[in-house]
Amino acid sequence: xxxxxxxxxxxxxxxxxxxxxxxxxxxxxxxxxxxxxxxxxxxxxxxxxxxxxxxxxxxxxxxxxxxxxxxxxxxxxxxxxxxxxxxxxxxxxxxxxxxxxxxxxxxxxxxxxxxxxxxxxxxxxxxxxxxxxxxxxxxxxxxxxxxxxxxxxxxxxxxxxxxxxxxxxxx
Numbered sequence: 001x002x003x004x005x006x007x008x009x010x011x012x013x014x015x016x017x018x019x020x021x022x023x024x025x026x027x028x029x030x031x032x033x034x035x036x037x038x039x040x041x042x043x044x045x046x047x048x049x050x051x052x053x054x055x056x057x058x059x060x061x062x063x064x065x066x067x068x069x070x071x072x073x074x075x076x077x078x079x080x081x082x083x084x085x086x087x088x089x090x091x092x093x094x095x096x097x098x099x100x101x102x103x104x105x106x107x108x109x110x111x112x113x114x115x116x117x118x119x120x121x122x123x124x125x126x127x128x129x130x131x132x133x134x135x136x137x138x139x140x141x142x143x144x145x146x147x148x149x150x151x152x153x154x155x156x157x158x159x160x161x162x163x164x165x166x167x168x169x170x171x
Contacts, residue, residue, distance in 0.1 A: 001037035004082065005068055007059035009170045011086045016166060018071045018111055020083045022055040029055070029143070030081055039081040049142055052135075054079055061169040064105040065097070069169050071109040072136070075116040087111035089162040091125025093133075094154035095140070099147065106151075108140065109162055124158040 004019045011017050021039060022030045027050050029042040045051075053075065057068035073085060089111050097106040110125045122128070137153055144151055 001082075003034045003037065004032055004084070005034045005057070005059055007084065009058050009060045009166060015086050015088055015114055016058055016071075016109075016111060018054075018056050018073050018085045018087045018113075019059055020054045020056045020073065020079050020085065021081055022051050023079050023081065024051050024053050026051050032057070032081075043146065045143060046146065049139075052139060054083075054085075058109060058166060058169075060171050061166065062171055063107065063169055069109055069166065070106070071111050073111055073113060074122065075113050077113070077116065085111075085113045086115075087113050089159050089166060090122055091159060092157050092162040092165055093125075093136070093140075094157065096152040096154055097144075098150040098152070107165065109166065126156050126158055 007017055007019070009016055019032065021032055028044045030039045031042040033040045054073040056071055056073065058071050059068060061069040063069045073087060074090070089109060091110040093108045093110070095106050095108060097104055112120070112122055125133070133156060141151055
């Protein structure tokens with residue numbers, strides 16, 4: 001299998017590539033293992049918790065936690081691990097994570113596939129209703145609860161700051 005972490009970050013000047021690791025509706029988190037070239041079980045979620053959207057990474061990036069930059073892909077299509085989507089970045093949730101006394105940034109990028117008819121009007125993540133952003137924050141808190149990670153949400157920002165973050169973290 002192709003090492004999906006080595007694909008280009010940018011499809012063109014406006015769109016990134018996003019690799020799906022965990023499809024929407026999944027009750028367990030999958031991670032791509034580049035050494036094995038497979039998707040492996042990272043962790044089960046708490047009972048009743050499922051991914052609200054596709055979860056994955058932006059290839060050829062390295063975030064402060066050492067992993068590729070996380071991305072939540074907002075769309076209604078059914079996909080599977082390994083699908084590569086061309087997406088427009090619409091926002092970032094800046095997050096500080098604390099585990100075993102060590103603090104690090106672990107931001108989440110939000111993107112919309114370029115061929116998604118339902119979400120084409122979403123240009124800025126801050127345009128989502130506040131309750132939808134609150135639900136996403138609660139989801140991130142719940143998925144980290146079993147790992148004893150403390151999350152501190154530093155703020156929601158739009159596409160301009162998102163693009164700068166991706167470019168800064170691209171390898």
